[in-house]
Amino acid sequence: MHFKKLFQVLVLGGAFLGAAAGCAQANAADKDKKPPADAGTTDSSGGGVKGW
Amino acid sequence: MSSARRAAAEAWAFRARVEQEAALRFDRLAEVVASFDPDSPVPAMMRRAADDERRHTELCARLAGRLGNPVVLDRDAAVAAIAPRSLDERKAALYEVVAACCITETESMATLTTLLASEQDPEVREVLHAISRDEVVHSRMGWAHLSRESVAAEVAFLGPLVPGMLAGTIDAGLFGAPPADEDPEGLLRLGVLSLSKKRAVFLGTLEQVVFPGLEKFGVDPEPGRRWLAHAAGLR
Numbered sequence A: 001m002h003f004k005k006l007f008q009v010l011v012l013g014g015a016f017l018g019a020a021a022g023c024a025q026a027n028a029a030d031k032d033k034k035p036p037a038d039a040g041t042t043d044s045s046g047g048g049v050k051g052w
Numbered sequence B: 001m002s003s004a005r006r007a008a009a010e011a012w013a014f015r016a017r018v019e020q021e022a023a024l025r026f027d028r029l030a031e032v033v034a035s036f037d038p039d040s041p042v043p044a045m046m047r048r049a050a051d052d053e054r055r056h057t058e059l060c061a062r063l064a065g066r067l068g069n070p071v072v073l074d075r076d077a078a079v080a081a082i083a084p085r086s087l088d089e090r091k092a093a094l095y096e097v098v099a100a101c102c103i104t105e106t107e108s109m110a111t112l113t114t115l116l117a118s119e120q121d122p123e124v125r126e127v128l129h130a131i132s133r134d135e136v137v138h139s140r141m142g143w144a145h146l147s148r149e150s151v152a153a154e155v156a157f158l159g160p161l162v163p164g165m166l167a168g169t170i171d172a173g174l175f176g177a178p179p180a181d182e183d184p185e186g187l188l189r190l191g192v193l194s195l196s197k198k199r200a201v202f203l204g205t206l207e208q209v210v211f212p213g214l215e216k217f218g219v220d221p222e223p224g225r226r227w228l229a230h231a232a233g234l235r
């Protein structure tokens, strides 16, 4: 298993793509905006996403 | 039916559902991310990813059917958001992107590359190839979003939340014993890892890809590491 290669391709490759466009802005206005009530957010701890 | 065929048919049916959920999730997240980071390349990647996942759903479902487990997909399926309620919209989106892409899609890529390193039946291999080409981007878009947010916003809040993401991604049996009739070779030919291999890939990917990646962008991996040591009984 080439974990090192995965780190380069996925983590570093992803960061590179993210940096290719203008920087994200910190948003002051809707800083405390909550997700819509129907978004189905869970309680305190949060959950995960099942995969392969 | 052989034990490998039965288990593989179940695994592909499960994958079909996972892919369907991913499509819905990426459609939703694309909109949210675009609302606070309009210059980001991530929303466009997510919309393409959602289309990919719809294709993958069909591929996985078809394979499950051929192996003897026809999948009935709920066309009106919805997918729940998973972030803790205490987070604001932007942080909730980051939580979900990290869980879905940085963790789950990265793990999927590791599984796919491990599978593709051995031989499969031709039809299975074709599906694995088609899917792995897309999953690379699905993982990358998570790291892309995390790296952008690490510059623009606060991401350290995620550290203590990583255990919840991990707990929600594994299935209950991952750290247990394999089924008595498990046929690792037969499973591999049908595109499925044996339990011990699956565990090794999961742990290796967390330790060598996900945790270092989180740390690189300012998310403390230690709570995740502690959770893992406990869950895997490595204390």
Ligand SMILES: [Fe+2]
Residues within 6 Å of the ligand: B019, B022, B052, B053, B056, B131, B135
């Ligand atoms: Fe997929």
Ligand SMILES: [Fe+2]
Residues within 6 Å of the ligand: B022, B053, B105, B134, B135, B138
């Ligand atoms: Fe994916």
